[in-house]
Amino acid sequence: MEIELATDLKWILACSTLDVPENGGACIKHEDEQIAIFNFSRRNEWFATQNLCPHKQQMVLSRGMIGSTGDTCEPKVACPFHKKTFSLVTGECLSGDEEYEIKTYPVKVIGDKVYVGIRSTT
Numbered sequence: 001m002e003i004e005l006a007t008d009l010k011w012i013l014a015c016s017t018l019d020v021p022e023n024g025g026a027c028i029k030h031e032d033e034q035i036a037i038f039n040f041s042r043r044n045e046w047f048a049t050q051n052l053c054p055h056k057q058q059m060v061l062s063r064g065m066i067g068s069t070g071d072t073c074e075p076k077v078a079c080p081f082h083k084k085t086f087s088l089v090t091g092e093c094l095s096g097d098e099e100y101e102i103k104t105y106p107v108k109v110i111g112d113k114v115y116v117g118i119r120s121t122t
């Protein structure tokens with residue numbers, strides 16, 4: 001199996017596809033980060049974001065409801081606590097709170113393995 005490498009991107013094996021419910025999320029831990037992984041099976045797409053909701057610093061986004069919004073059908077996740085919504089593509093807060101933004105990660109699925117791309121900070 002060959003993994004595509006980018007100069008500043010390291011692909012980590014996050015989990016099996018069976019670990020993430022259809023149209024739902026699961027959380028993995030990578031070093032000090034919790035990463036929410038979403039299996040958006042209605043769209044046949046996978047996404048990953050930080051698990052931390054920036055509103056009240058809760059580790060909950062993997063349990064948020066996912067959906068699509070707007071003319072562009074932007075994929076989004078709604079925090080289960082106060083329902084602030086975030087783009088799964090850009091991390092932008094779609095609830096009008098510009099100060100809140102979440103980190104997003106590229107995802108690729110090869111066979112039954114889910115890989116998340118981690119950018120180097122150096």
Ligand code: FES
Nearest residue numbers: 053055056079082
């Ligand atoms: S903790 Fe997520 S919206 Fe408040």
